[in-house]
Amino acid sequence: MSDHPEHPADPAVPAGPAEPVLPADPDALRPESRLVHPTPVDPGGRPMGIPLHQSHLFAFESSEALTAAFAGPDGAFFYNRFGNPTVRSLEDAVAELEGGAAALATASGMGAINTVLLALLRSGDHVIAQRSLYGGTFAMLADLAERWGVELTHVGGDDPDEVAAALRPNTRLLHLETVSNPTTRVTDLPALIAVAKRAGVLSVVDNTFATPLLCRPIEHGADVVVHSATKYLGGHSDVLAGIAVFADAELHRTVWHYATELGASADPFAAWLTLRGLQTLALRVRRHCDTALDLATRLSAHPAVTAVHYPGLPFHPDHELARRLLPAGHGGVLAFDLAGGREAARAFTGAVRLASLAPSLGGVHTLVLHPASTSHRQLSDEELAAAGIGPGTVRVSVGIEHPEDLWADLEQALAKP
Numbered sequence: 001m002s003d004h005p006e007h008p009a010d011p012a013v014p015a016g017p018a019e020p021v022l023p024a025d026p027d028a029l030r031p032e033s034r035l036v037h038p039t040p041v042d043p044g045g046r047p048m049g050i051p052l053h054q055s056h057l058f059a060f061e062s063s064e065a066l067t068a069a070f071a072g073p074d075g076a077f078f079y080n081r082f083g084n085p086t087v088r089s090l091e092d093a094v095a096e097l098e099g100g101a102a103a104l105a106t107a108s109g110m111g112a113i114n115t116v117l118l119a120l121l122r123s124g125d126h127v128i129a130q131r132s133l134y135g136g137t138f139a140m141l142a143d144l145a146e147r148w149g150v151e152l153t154h155v156g157g158d159d160p161d162e163v164a165a166a167l168r169p170n171t172r173l174l175h176l177e178t179v180s181n182p183t184t185r186v187t188d189l190p191a192l193i194a195v196a197k198r199a200g201v202l203s204v205v206d207n208t209f210a211t212p213l214l215c216r217p218i219e220h221g222a223d224v225v226v227h228s229a230t231k232y233l234g235g236h237s238d239v240l241a242g243i244a245v246f247a248d249a250e251l252h253r254t255v256w257h258y259a260t261e262l263g264a265s266a267d268p269f270a271a272w273l274t275l276r277g278l279q280t281l282a283l284r285v286r287r288h289c290d291t292a293l294d295l296a297t298r299l300s301a302h303p304a305v306t307a308v309h310y311p312g313l314p315f316h317p318d319h320e321l322a323r324r325l326l327p328a329g330h331g332g333v334l335a336f337d338l339a340g341g342r343e344a345a346r347a348f349t350g351a352v353r354l355a356s357l358a359p360s361l362g363g364v365h366t367l368v369l370h371p372a373s374t375s376h377r378q379l380s381d382e383e384l385a386a387a388g389i390g391p392g393t394v395r396v397s398v399g400i401e402h403p404e405d406l407w408a409d410l411e412q413a414l415a416k417p
C-alpha cells in the first residue's frame with residue numbers, strides 16, 4: 001500500500017535515506033565528532049519484528065532528493081511530522097485491514113478524529129452526527145459549533161429518513177460510530193451512509209468498538225474510518241494512538257497535508273507498540289467476542305441484573321442488524337443494569353478483584369466502569385435515560401482472562417451489598 005499508483009515516485013530522483021557519509025577515515029575524527037556519528041550495523045538477516053525507526057529526522061545525499069521528499073505523503077521520509085517508516089508500516093497494515101487506500105496514524109484517537117474534522121470542515125459547513133457519541137467527539141463537535149461556526153444536527157443511529165430530513169445544502173459530513181458506548185447499540189451504517197452518499201456528503205465512521213475484523217465500514221460506503229488504536233488495535237493498555245483510514249487516496253492526501261500542520265502525528269514508538277499489538281488482534285478479538293457472549297448470557301440469568309446490553313443476545317434491539325453488520329462476532333464490550341441502581345453499581349465496581357475499575361476498553365485486561373458517575377457524569381438523569389443509560393448501568397470491557405475466573409469475579413462482586 002506504500003506505492004500509491006496515483007503518485008509514482010520520480011525515478012530520476014534518488015530516494016533517501018542515505019548511508020552516513022563520513023570522511024574517508026572515520027577513525028581520524030576526534031571523539032567529539034565520532035560520538036555524534038556512530039556507525040549503524042546492517043542486520044544481514046531480515047528482522048522479524050518491524051524495525052523501530054526512533055529517528056525524527058532523515059538525511060539525504062543531495063538537495064534534489066530532499067526537495068522531492070517534500071512533495072507529498074508518498075515521498076521519502078525526512079521529518080516525523082510528515083511521516084516515518086515505522087509509522088507508515090502501521091498505516092499500511094490498518095489501511096489494508098480496513099480495505100482503504102491509505103491511512104494516517106496519530107498521537108491518539110481524538111488526534112485522528114480532530115485531524116479529520118478540522119481538515120475537512122470549514123465555518124458555515126453543516127455536520128450530521130450521531131447523538132450517542134464518544135464523549136470527546138461529542139465535546140469536540142459542540143466546540144466546533146459554538147466557536148467555529150459549524151452547524152450541527154444530532155440524529156439516532158437507525159433511521160435513514162431522519163438523516164435525509166437533517167440534510168441541508170451546506171451539509172458536508174456525517175459522523176457515525178459502528179457500536180455505541182456503553183449501551184452497544186449498533187448503527188445501521190449501510191442505510192445511513194447511503195443517504196449521505198446520494199447527497200454528496202462525506203461519511204466518517206468511528207470503528208473503534210468493532211475493529212476491522214468484525215466490521216469494515218468502507219465496504220458499506222464510508223469515506224473515512226477512524227480508530228482509537230489505544231483500544232483494540234494496540235490492545236495491551238500500554239499505548240495511546242489513533243488512526244484514520246481513507247477509502248480514497250486523494251482524500252488521504254488532503255488530510256495528510258493538514259495533519260502536517262496540525263502536528264498530531266503518531267510517535268514511532270507508539271506506532272511500533274501498536275504494530276506489535278496488531279499481530280495478535282485476530283486471536284484477541286475472537287476471545288473477547290466469545291467471552292463477552294458467555295458473560296452476557298450468564299448475567300442475563302442473574303437475579304441482581306435487570307437488563308443486559310450486548311448485540312449478540314437475541315433480545316438486544318439491534319440483534320438482527322448486528323448479525324448482518326458484524327457476522328463474525330459482536331465485540332468485547334457489554335453493559336448491564338443492576339436492580340439496586342446507582343448504589344449497587346458503585347458497590348459492584350468497587351468489589352471486582354480480577355477485573356479492574358478503569359475508564360478504557362479494548363485491552364487484554366477486563367475493566368468495569370459506572371458510566372453515570374464517570375464517563376457520562378455531565379448528563380442529567382433525563383439525558384442519561386435518553387441515551388439508554390440507567391443509574392445502575394455498569395459497562396464491562398471483557399478481556400482475555402479465563403471466562404470461568406471472570407465469571408467467579410463478577411458473581412462475587414454481584415453478591416456484595
Ligand SMILES: *Cc1c(COP(=O)(O)O)cnc(C)c1O
Binds near residue numbers: 136
Ligand atoms: C477511546 C475512544 C476515542 C478516543 O481515543 P483516545 O485514543 O483516547 O484519544 C474515540 N472514540 C472511541 C469510540 C473511543 O472508545
